[in-house]
Amino acid sequence: MAICKNDLLNLDITDISNLGYGIGHTPDGQVVFVSGAVTGDTVKARVIKVSRSYLVAKTEAVLSASSVRSDTTFCDAPAACGGCVYRNISYEYEKQLKETYVRDVFNKAGLKDVTVNPIRSNDLCEGYRNKGQYPVASGKNGPVAGFYEVKSHKVIPEPVCRLHPPVFSEIVNTVCGFAKDNGISVYDEETGTGLLRHIYLRIGKSTGQIMVCLVINGDAMPAEENLVEKLRNTFPSVVSIQVNINKENSNVILGQKYRVLYGTPYIEDCLCGCRFQIHPASFFQVNHDMAELLYGFAREQLSLNGSEILLDLYCGVGSIGLTMASSVHRLIGLDITPEAIDNAVANAEINKISNAEFICSDASEISSFLGSVDSNYPVVAVIDPPRKGTTPELIKALAESAVSKVLYISCNCETLARDCVLFRNSGFSLSSVTPFDLFPHTRHVETVCLLGKN
Numbered sequence: 164m165a166i167c168k169n170d171l172l173n174l175d176i177t178d179i180s181n182l183g184y185g186i187g188h189t190p191d192g193q194v195v196f197v198s199g200a201v202t203g204d205t206v207k208a209r210v211i212k213v214s215r216s217y218l219v220a221k222t223e224a225v226l227s228a229s230s231v232r233s234d235t236t237f238c239d240a241p242a243a244c245g246g247c248v249y250r251n252i253s254y255e256y257e258k259q260l261k262e263t264y265v266r267d268v269f270n271k272a273g274l275k276d277v278t279v280n281p282i283r284s285n286d287l288c289e290g291y292r293n294k295g296q297y298p299v300a301s302g303k304n305g306p307v308a309g310f311y312e313v314k315s316h317k318v319i320p321e322p323v324c325r326l327h328p329p330v331f332s333e334i335v336n337t338v339c340g341f342a343k344d345n346g347i348s349v350y351d352e353e354t355g356t357g358l359l360r361h362i363y364l365r366i367g368k369s370t371g372q373i374m375v376c377l378v379i380n381g382d383a384m385p386a387e388e389n390l391v392e393k394l395r396n397t398f399p400s401v402v403s404i405q406v407n408i409n410k411e412n413s414n415v416i417l418g419q420k421y422r423v424l425y426g427t428p429y430i431e432d433c434l435c436g437c438r439f440q441i442h443p444a445s446f447f448q449v450n451h452d453m454a455e456l457l458y459g460f461a462r463e464q465l466s467l468n469g470s471e472i473l474l475d476l477y478c479g480v481g482s483i484g485l486t487m488a489s490s491v492h493r494l495i496g497l498d499i500t501p502e503a504i505d506n507a508v509a510n511a512e513i514n515k516i517s518n519a520e521f522i523c524s525d526a527s528e529i530s531s532f533l534g535s536v537d538s539n540y541p542v543v544a545v546i547d548p549p550r551k552g553t554t555p556e557l558i559k560a561l562a563e564s565a566v567s568k569v570l571y572i573s574c575n576c577e578t579l580a581r582d583c584v585l586f587r588n589s590g591f592s593l594s595s596v597t598p599f600d601l602f603p604h605t606r607h608v609e610t611v612c613l614l615g616k617n
Contacts, residue, residue, distance in 0.1 A: 168213055169210060170210045171210075173206070173226065174200070179201055182606060183250075185202065189218070205227040208221060209221055233251055236250075244321070282597075282599070283598070284599070288604060299350065306359065326605075339362075358381050362375070363375075373402065380410055403429060429445075432451065437485050439485075439510050446503070464611070472492060473487060474544040484519065497529065529557070553571075562590050567615065568613060571614060579596070591614040
């Protein structure tokens with residue numbers, strides 16, 4: 164008999180996907196993805212979607228709980244938040260899943276001989292994020308903020324996230340209360356009207372400095388001076404209060420223009436002994452402590468002895484290269500974003516690093532200036548591209564250059580595996596990769612590997 168939407172099924176869950184869905188099968192073998200279920204559970208599930216090749220269901224009751232199911236509820240936010248896809252399992256099992264996921268990705272890419280090392284983690288699973296972006300919506304009693312429901316732009320009015328420091332939710336509630344008291348309107352995506360769009364927060368883990376950036380659909384907010392006074396008096400650690408102007412009717416959170424209402428246009432944080440200015444649009448690893456472990460491992464993998472020229476490609480604010488600058492002869496950073504290069508130059512000056520230069524250029528253009536690099540020094544590279552990975556053009560340029568080693572840091576192991584195939588075909592060798600869990604309870608995992616030229 165055909166299975167229909169709203170049917171109830173008793174299912175044995177045999178696996179879990181990297182989106183956090185338990186995987187079971189109907190008696191005739193059809194795959195069922197079950198939200199709220201984990202490997203080893205037996206559940207009663209209600210079908211919510213029927214397709215030709217699979218079903219989607221949600222757990223109505225856990226009939227028999229798995230040994231890997233967590234004894235406590237990690238988060239009180241509705242499951243529809245979708246951020247912590249591994250909220251129902253033990254962290255030890257989560258690390259196993261992520262390690263297996265990386266291994267499966269490399270196997271599928273044809274790299275079965277590449278060893279996947281044990282995943283590295285400091286086992287700190289909450290309060291680790293140093294950045295939060297909260298969409299604002301109209302609630303029954305005034306403005307509310309929280310997170311988008313998974314696969315939608317419906318706001319779940321829950322500012323408390325266990326991945327964020329507790330002070331973030333306190334600031335969010337303060338801003339929403341101020342908006343209500345001062346009649347500040349809330350942006351409506353459908354009509355393009357209303358003022359307050361997002362509350363964007365950053366914190367320096369080692370300094371405690373906090374940035375409050377309010378994204379608005381206009382040039383100014385009512386009672387800005389009063390808001391500054393309220394935030395300063397309530398949260399002494401706030402050193403930067405800004406508005407970001409975004410008048411575009413789009414899903415992009417940040418606009419191009421910022422205006423400082425109080426303090427500096429940045430906060431500062433320390434990483435691996437270096438101090439960094441972090442502007443609202445600056446890329447900075449969201450998990451400070453794990454980033455220090457990651458960058459330390461990267462430096463060890465390169466076996467730097469002070470004689471090398473280090474290319475920091477996709478350098479951003481220079482956080483990777485500058486932490487290694489004392490171990491190399493010369494550091495050259497490239498990034499296509501002018502603001503990032505300005506930040507990197509400033510960060511080199513702050514740390515009194517004189518052997519670094521930063522160039523605004525597409526990383527794929529390295530061949531245009533490598534000819535000027537002193538050939539008496541060995542050349543190595545670090546690349547940390549966005550989720551889409553690097554380009555065939557850059558891999559080709561590195562293969563044809565004097566670069567002897569490439570340390571690749573990736574937030575997407577699927578594009579990493581794809582690119583590693585191209586590196587191998589271009590004359591580089593690869594023996595192992597190492598996952599780092601910078602994003603506990605989420606589906607994401609950072610992966611690092613060293614590629615040596617044959």
